[in-house]
Amino acid sequence: xxxxxxxIIISPRITEKGSFLASQGxxxxxxxxxxxxxxxxxxxxxxYKVMPRKVTIVMIPxxxxxxxxxxxxxxxxxxxxxxxxxxxxxxxxxx
Numbered sequence: 412x413x414x415x416x417x418x419i420i421i422s423p424r425i426t427e428k429g430s431f432l433a434s435q436g437x438x439x440x441x442x443x444x445x446x447x448x449x450x451x452x453x454x455x456x457x458x459y460k461v462m463p464r465k466v467t468i469v470m471i472p473x474x475x476x477x478x479x480x481x482x483x484x485x486x487x488x489x490x491x492x493x494x495x496x497x498x499x500x501x502x503x504x505x506x
Contacts, residue, residue: 419446419454423505424492432494438503442468442493451493459503465496 421441423429429439442451448466456462471490477483497503 414443414446414450416454416457419443419450420458420493425505433502433505436499436501437494437496438505440493440495442491444491446491446493448493451495455495455503461497461501461503463495464498467494467496468492469494 419442421443424439424441426439432439440451440455446454446468448468451466451468452463455466469492471492473486473489476485476487478485
């Protein structure tokens with residue numbers, strides 16, 4: 412059973428590194444924890460009408476953080492991000 416495309420890509424990661432990579436032809440997305448490379452490539456093709464040439468998945472680990480006011484400890488959520496590489500000349504409009 413195939414997952415809906417809208418449930419695979421959560422959001423694009425808009426960061427300084429992501430902006431630099433976008434100028435090089437690579438885009439970064441937050442993806443679900445159980446999505447594989449083929450599903451991510453199909454989702455990008457369906458949503459943005461471009462075919463990725465390569466997809467790389469990276470785990471985002473949890474991190475220990477302390478709150479600013481109360482100085483309590485907590486953790487950030489873990490997740491996954493996908494680097495999607497496009498062919499030369501293709502681009503995705505994220506804004």
